[in-house]
Amino acid sequence: MTYNTLKLEFERDGALALLTLNRPEKRNAISYQLIDELSAALAEVERSSARVLIITGAGNAFCAGLDLDNLKELIGRSAEQTRADTENIARFFRMLYEFPLPTIAAVNGAAIAGGCGIATLCDITVASTNAKFGYSEVKIGFVPAIVSSFLLRQVGEKVARELLISGRNIDAEEAFRIGLINFICSPEQLMEQSHAIADSLLANSPTAMHATKTLLRQYMAEDIDREIAMGLEANARSRMTEDFREGVRSFLEKRAPRWPGR
Numbered sequence: 001m002t003y004n005t006l007k008l009e010f011e012r013d014g015a016l017a018l019l020t021l022n023r024p025e026k027r028n029a030i031s032y033q034l035i036d037e038l039s040a041a042l043a044e045v046e047r048s049s050a051r052v053l054i055i056t057g058a059g060n061a062f063c064a065g066l067d068l069d070n071l072k073e074l075i076g077r078s079a080e081q082t083r084a085d086t087e088n089i090a091r092f093f094r095m096l097y098e099f100p101l102p103t104i105a106a107v108n109g110a111a112i113a114g115g116c117g118i119a120t121l122c123d124i125t126v127a128s129t130n131a132k133f134g135y136s137e138v139k140i141g142f143v144p145a146i147v148s149s150f151l152l153r154q155v156g157e158k159v160a161r162e163l164l165i166s167g168r169n170i171d172a173e174e175a176f177r178i179g180l181i182n183f184i185c186s187p188e189q190l191m192e193q194s195h196a197i198a199d200s201l202l203a204n205s206p207t208a209m210h211a212t213k214t215l216l217r218q219y220m221a222e223d224i225d226r227e228i229a230m231g232l233e234a235n236a237r238s239r240m241t242e243d244f245r246e247g248v249r250s251f252l253e254k255r256a257p258r259w260p261g262r
Helices: 032-047 068-074 079-097 114-121 145-155 157-166 172-177 187-202 206-238 242-252
Strands: 006-011 016-021 052-057 061-064 103-107 110-112 124-128 132-134 169-171 183-185
Touching: 006 032, 016 032, 016 187, 032 079, 052 061, 052 187, 061 114, 068 242, 079 114, 079 145, 079 206, 103 114, 103 187, 110 114, 114 124, 114 132, 114 145, 124 172, 124 187, 132 172, 145 157, 145 206, 169 172, 172 183, 183 187
Parallel strands: 016 052, 052 103, 061 110, 103 124, 110 132, 124 183
Antiparallel strands: 006 016, 132 169
């Protein structure tokens, strides 16, 4: 398949897949097309002979949140369109979280909002010292509904509450301290360390790793089903509010929001 928003390459005689978000001029921002192509790329990797997947970003950012062109469209979308958009993103996050092969995120820069979700839903997250993480949705009237289910499991309720409600960005050191990422290295060593981790995984039994991931997924499947359904409803409701419309407009107009509070 030909991709326009990402690159998919195979290394180590096909055993290692390298997926690069490839919109550096847009800081690899999430667009509807990127989500569709990411889902297609994951399916292609699963069909291949690859046994480990690395995900990274081209340029100076890993994935800096929602694409501005798509953000502009959100205000005029109907409730049905909004629900469909949210369901599509939720399917991709679930697909990544439950991917049968071991996944490694090599976070080379900013991983914000949905980009933070992509970075931290991988099994192993390696970040360079100049990486930033954040769930900035509340700053523009969104509800970080889908990622909240996964974040609770990764860092616990107290930390998740603060991150999601404040919307602040954190550096790689803090992300490591709270358990959001696994490893930190210099920007120059990022891909080398990610490949070293991949090689260590390639030395393991692929059958055993797959069975382990399946077991972990089964432990939480019912809870995640319920939580994502609740998140979809919360997300759809939030996008119909005046605060949401004001948040998007103020962000696009580069001004402070004047929240109506409804």
